[in-house]
Amino acid sequence: MSSSTLSRQASQPGTTQSRNANAGLSLRSKRDALSGWTFSAPFLVFFLVFLVWPIIYGFYMSLTGKSLTGANDSLIGFANYSEAFADAGMWRSLGNTLYFTVISTVPLVLVALLMAALLNMNLPAQWLFRLSYFAPFLLASTVVSLFFTWMYNPQLGLINDFLAKIGLPKVAWLNDPNVAMWAIVIATLWWTVGFNFLLYLAAMQNIPAQHYEAASLDGAGGWRQFFSITLPQLTPTTVMIVLLQILASLKIFDQIYQMTAGGPGGSTRPVVQYIFETGFTGYRLGYSAAISYIFFGLIVVVSVMQFVITRRRSA
Amino acid sequence: MATTTLTRPAQHTGTTQDLRKPRRKLTVGRVAAIVVAAFIAVLWLIPFAWATVTAFKTETDASASKISWIPPSGFTVEAFAKVFQDGNIPLWTWNSLYTSAAITIITLVISALVAYALSRIDFKGKKLLMTVIIASIIIPPPVLIIPLFYQMLALKMIDTSWAIILPQVIHPAMVFVLKKFFDQIPRELEEAAVMDGASRLRIFMTIILPLSRPILAAVAIFTFIGAWNNFLWPFISTNDDSLLTLPVGLQTIKSAYGVQYAQNMASALLAALPLIVVFLFFQRQIIKGISTTGLAGT
Numbered sequence: 348m349s350s351s352t353l354s355r356q357a358s359q360p361g362t363t364q365s366r367n368a369n370a371g372l373s374l375r376s377k378r379d380a381l382s383g384w385t386f387s388a389p390f391l392v393f394f395l396v397f398l399v400w401p402i403i404y405g406f407y408m409s410l411t412g413k414s415l416t417g418a419n420d421s422l423i424g425f426a427n428y429s430e431a432f433a434d435a436g437m438w439r440s441l442g443n444t445l446y447f448t449v450i451s452t453v454p455l456v457l458v459a460l461l462m463a464a465l466l467n468m469n470l471p472a473q474w475l476f477r478l479s480y481f482a483p484f485l486l487a488s489t490v491v492s493l494f495f496t497w498m499y500n501p502q503l504g505l506i507n508d509f510l511a512k513i514g515l516p517k518v519a520w521l522n523d524p525n526v527a528m529w530a531i532v533i534a535t536l537w538w539t540v541g542f543n544f545l546l547y548l549a550a551m552q553n554i555p556a557q558h559y560e561a562a563s564l565d566g567a568g569g570w571r572q573f574f575s576i577t578l579p580q581l582t583p584t585t586v587m588i589v590l591l592q593i594l595a596s597l598k599i600f601d602q603i604y605q606m607t608a609g610g611p612g613g614s615t616r617p618v619v620q621y622i623f624e625t626g627f628t629g630y631r632l633g634y635s636a637a638i639s640y641i642f643f644g645l646i647v648v649v650s651v652m653q654f655v656i657t658r659r660r661s662a
Numbered sequence: 663m664a665t666t667t668l669t670r671p672a673q674h675t676g677t678t679q680d681l682r683k684p685r686r687k688l689t690v691g692r693v694a695a696i697v698v699a700a701f702i703a704v705l706w707l708i709p710f711a712w713a714t715v716t717a718f719k720t721e722t723d724a725s726a727s728k729i730s731w732i733p734p735s736g737f738t739v740e741a742f743a744k745v746f747q748d749g750n751i752p753l754w755t756w757n758s759l760y761t762s763a764a765i766t767i768i769t770l771v772i773s774a775l776v777a778y779a780l781s782r783i784d785f786k787g788k789k790l791l792m793t794v795i796i797a798s799i800i801i802p803p804p805v806l807i808i809p810l811f812y813q814m815l816a817l818k819m820i821d822t823s824w825a826i827i828l829p830q831v832i833h834p835a836m837v838f839v840l841k842k843f844f845d846q847i848p849r850e851l852e853e854a855a856v857m858d859g860a861s862r863l864r865i866f867m868t869i870i871l872p873l874s875r876p877i878l879a880a881v882a883i884f885t886f887i888g889a890w891n892n893f894l895w896p897f898i899s900t901n902d903d904s905l906l907t908l909p910v911g912l913q914t915i916k917s918a919y920g921v922q923y924a925q926n927m928a929s930a931l932l933a934a935l936p937l938i939v940v941f942l943f944f945q946r947q948i949i950k951g952i953s954t955t956g957l958a959g960t
Binding site: 379380381382383384386387389390391393394396397398400401402404405408413461462465466468470471475476477478479480481482483485486487488489490493494495497498502503505508537542545546549569594597598600601605619622623626627632635636639640642643646647650 | 696698726772773780800810813890894929933952
């Protein structure tokens with residue numbers, strides 16, 4: 348922004364003085380051009396080599412029959428894409444990914460909101476609550492998976508033991524195709540909700556206290572204040588959290604791969620796992636790259652939709 | 663400490679009296695809130711507690727069909743000793759540590775440099791560069807695993823630490839966050855240095871960087887947490903046992919140990935420990951980092 352101000356001043360025609368200034372600035376701007384690109388160069392090198400190039404090369408790969416065993420490198424056009432569109436396995440994994448995204452985003456936003464609303468009330472032992480809600484976020488997916496595989500254990504697990512104690516039937520958490528995805532959602536909720544919770548808490552504490560003072564003078568109670576002041580003020584935060592959450596959930600792989608390996612019967616296998624398996628277990632790199640691009644397309648569509656919605660809201 | 667940091671802004675905006683009042687009053691609503699908050703906290707701590715109890719059990723007690731919080735044969739560090747004896751946990755921890763540190767350092771250096779150029783220097787193509795970097799935020803890393811793997815194969819980097827490190831140093835979101843912070847530093851601070859003929863690099867090192875410590879710390883911590891916990895890319899780019907990072911290594915012993923529940927939990931806890939320690943040291947920066955920048959561990 349400041350850059351445009353500077354150049355606008357420089358381009359103003361007029362007295363000799365300003366022409367002199369122009370000459371000085373153009374010398375300066377030459378030096379600036381050099382230093383600008385010099386400062387950007389290290390990042391740019393990595394950016395081009397490890398991000399831009401893989402994107403271009405990946406697209407090229409998706410148009411070939413390339414395989415890990417080194418066979419067919421030749422271009423085959425969009426054959427991989429038409430095969431993928433007819434591939435029930437890909438559609439199923441995309442469906443699983445979308446299903447996970449839908450059913451995980453709702454609790455990951457609502458529970459975070461509840462946690463933040465509670466801690467925004469200046470409760471005693473705040474730090475303890477905050478630490479326990481947030482600490483799981485620091486764990487590696489492998490650790491989370493170990494914890495939950497152990498607790499979900501059908502015979503020895505803590506959760507089934509609890510269910511039995513309160514007279515409920517045992518559940519085959521990770522082995523029942525109808526339950527497995529929900530089991531993953533619960534583990535994911537426990538693992539990552541703390542991040543959204545901190546975003547919400549920070550946003551709540553930025554709401555000016557005068558709003559609440561005025562409301563309580565008008566006789567509005569706690570619930571009323573929450574729904575008429577807190578929630579509306581949080582709208583931008585909510586939009587951001589939902590956006591980040593959807594994009595994060597679409598990328599789901601780690602905890603599913605480690606807890607169910609995509610089973611039982613492919614009922615939890617997400618699209619990232621399908622990409623991984625067709626590429627590294629099935630050795631079909633070209634085909635795998637094509638599925639990556641279909642998935643990428645999906646993410647771009649979601650991002651653009653989110654962008655449009657946010658723009659309309661703020662306009 | 664962190665408690666006060668987070669609540670302080672709220673107290674500044676209103677009169678202290680009004681905010682203090684509800685703290686003393688124990689209304690039904692507040693009691694209910696404490697109960698609900700405590701209930702969630704207990705739920706959230708149970709996995710840690712259960713893992714810890716299991717890790718200190720004998721294997722026999724751990725796999726007993728009767729659940730016990732206090733094991734019949736008492737607590738023991740047997741599982742931890744076993745993990746240390748035949749596991750590679752110290753090696754994997756070291757691998758995670760130096761790859762994450764390298765990723766963090768490179769990320770910080772290259773991101774801060776480009777962010778400074780985007781914030782302060784006028785040069786042709788800057789707008790385009792900025793647009794491309796922002797647009798690249800939406801690229802999901804899993805989309806790149808196939809071409810990246812092939813690229814690493816071609817560069818002969820597979821089964822070296824470089825394969826783990828290099829692709830993880832590009833964080834467009836971090837560049838953006840740093841740029842926004844640099845934008846807020848008043849330009850007047852640099853003017854005196856410019857008069858003295860100081861170079862851009864000198865200005866950057868002696869004026870901008872020292873003023874940017876909080877944001878640099880936040881970016882460093884989040885890059886480190888992200889790198890430390892990353893699974894998919896290190897999992898794909900290394901097969902060499904001696905190079906595995908902690909998350910990938912744990913995945914391999916999980917299957918090797920089979921039903922050794924106490925050992926599984928002991929290794930999980932050992933793997934969790936370093937970051938918990940990091941958090942206890944840096945909790946203020948972590949919480950502030952999340953609240954001011956909304957950084958995700960990308």
